[in-house]
Amino acid sequence: MSYDAVVVGAGHNGLAAAVHLAAKGWKVAVVEGNAEPGGAVKTREVTLPGFRHDLCAMNLSMFAGSAFFAQYKDDLIAQGLDFVPAADCFASVFRDNTYLGVSTDLEKTTGSIADISREDAAAWRAMLSEFGSDAPHIFGLLGSPMPSAAAAKVVWRAWRQKGTGWLYDTARMLFASPRDFLDARFRSAKLKTMMAAWGLHLDFAPDIAGGALFPYLESMANQAFGMVIGKGGADTIVKAMIGAFEAKGGELILGTSVEKIITSGRKATGVVLTDGRRLEARRAVIANVHPKLLFGGLVAADAKREQFDRKVAGFRAGPGTMMVHLALSALPDWAAGADLKKFAYVHIAPDMEMMSKVYAEAAAGLLPVEPALVVGQPTAIDPSRAPSGQHVLWVQVRVLPAEFTGDAAGQIAGKSWDEAKEAYAERVIDIIERYAPGLRGKILGRSVFSPVDLERENPNLIGGDNLSGSHHLDQNFLFRPVAGYSRYRTPVDSLYMCGASTWPGAGTGAGSGFMLAKMLAR
Structure with missing residues (x-):
């Protein structure tokens, strides 16, 4: 043919x-x-019939x-x-059983920030205002071949509209670490932690150069436009x-x-x-x-x-990822508040120190003591994915080694992911249980995909690296x-x-x- x-x-x-x-x-x-x-991008019934899980x-x-x-x-x-829109986009839970989240309702978001720091609430509003004029240029650059005349035109238009100072500031952000970028703009550790969690969706711990852009874009884009998931x-x-x-x-x-x-x-x-x-x-x-x-x-x-x-x-590959899919009788009862059940994503990455530690442990070839978790609650927004009154939970486990030489906690004896994945999934569920007591009693079924399983499912995900x-x-x-x-x-x-x-x-x-x-x- x-x-x-x-x-x-x-x-x-x-x-x-x-x-x-x-x-x-x-x-x-x-x-x-x-x-x-x-x-x-696949959706499959991997736990029980009628429960549709986004595989990755x-x-x-x-x-x-x-x-x-x-x-x-x-x-x-x-x-x-x-698509199904999520008005309550993402939140982070903290060790003191409080949370901070971003919703499309600006007053709701800034009200929560103001409870911690009025100064940071004002800074959030200022950042959002700047994002409104910055976004066309940033997204224009991300949407142009690199390098290209189109990319050069984006930069030229930005210079004409925003000036040389803006170009320098934007270049600094592109090279900055999440911590440096956030420290320069906010005071609250909780707000900075909430935003920095997005860095671990890629492979940016708080102090990795070049990691500021994604936390900035995700935080501002969710505030300005919201989040969407697929219907069904x-x-x-x-x-x-x-x-x-x-x-x-x-x-x-x-x-x-x-x-x-x-x-x-x-x-x-x-x-x-x-x-x-x-x-x-x-x-x-x-x-x-x-x-x-x-x-x-x-x-x-x-x-x-x-x-x-x-x-x-x-x-080089990025870090490995594990997926834990749960079929539930009900959504988690978050200790930080019932309103957390409305959010599409709940990040369990409660402080910068923990984010730095998990990255270092994984880089050293160890199973992290406390991995970063992205807990997706799609049926809070799209009930069609599960039988009536029941739910699915989408848990992305970050940051993990593709291969490991030991367990940083000294508890898991397995030497390969096939041997260790179920035990490590228990650690993940223990962490969620810490922030949402009673979760185990709601689990109807589960399916675990280790980094090795993800590569078997899709050979492009070498070592479970979902970043390619x-x-x-x-x-x-x-x-x-x-x-x-x-x-x-x-x-x-x-x-x-x-x-x-x-x-x-x-x-x-x-x-x-x-x-x-x-x-x-x-």
Whole structure:
């Protein structure tokens, strides 16, 4: 079979590229080795029948705010895409059984902050006001290829509107650690802790340079726009994208992996599938695949590419992740207050010291004593995901080693994740129980995915790294994934990369796939 483009991998970035190219008249095939598309965006009954759990990604705010969704909104909605907004977005619980949260009601948010510090409440309002004028420039930069004329135009417009001082301030924020950025703006340890927890969604402990941007953007964007999740599950975006793709004439091939990418004269010309089929690609092969899997297996070695391949081999993973999915008879009874049941996310990362410690323990190859937990309560917002009156709990466990040499607490004897995951899940539930007494009595079923299990589910999540590569400064912006190749090209002509390993990185924004497709179809 012959196509204009073959996309390897049916994650949301690959699907975004496929939808746009098909809309531009390209004949496109998407090949996915798993029987189920979606990559890290899947929803499945992993505990009990009727309880639908988002396997990895839950928060779809980035997708809802993406340029891809803006362009294809009508197509996607026609294919059944539906979001559910969360007015109470995220909160952090603290050791004294209090909490601080962000809701779309500014008075509610600032009222809670003012109970701790009136000065910080005023500073929060000032930051939000600045965000209103800063956001178009920041999101414009994040939505432009890196480097590109489009990115340069964003910077030029920002300079014209905001001045040189703003450019310096923004550059400082991009290089700042979460602690330094927050210490310069707020006094309350609780407020700073609440915001800094977002850094651990990537791989930024409080004192890691370059980690300030994500806590700032997530805090302000949730305040300004709220959070959304998928109606019935995060896979609503995948189903809609596939429907839109097929409606435009695209072909989806599931359950058959790509065995190798065919090259001729250092140019990619197609793929060979594990069932022996050969798909020709006249214009492009797009790999929504981790670079180490692409150049460590699918593409034949080439001595002329030695330097590039060496850099890809050195591409560092982010920390590992564990997912604990619970089917519950009722939502947790949070000791900090019943209103916490309304929030989409509850962070259990109660102070900066703990965040620094968990990062250091994981980096040392130890099972952390007290991991950071992101407790998602999707059925508080979307009851359709569970039987009437019952609930699902989505628990993302951060930050973990892909492989470990011991337990920092000296309690778990297992030497591999297969041996230790259930015992470590017990530690996770013990931590939640500390902040929500009685949780164990509400558990109807559970399913645990260790870092190793996540990689088995999706080989792109190497070592359970749901970031597809560390986002530290030397692997971000112009350096993602490899310096000189941040614009999705590779040393092999007509072979392109997209996905979380490429700019602008992890998340559900479909940015790399859409930007690449626009560049190809121009």
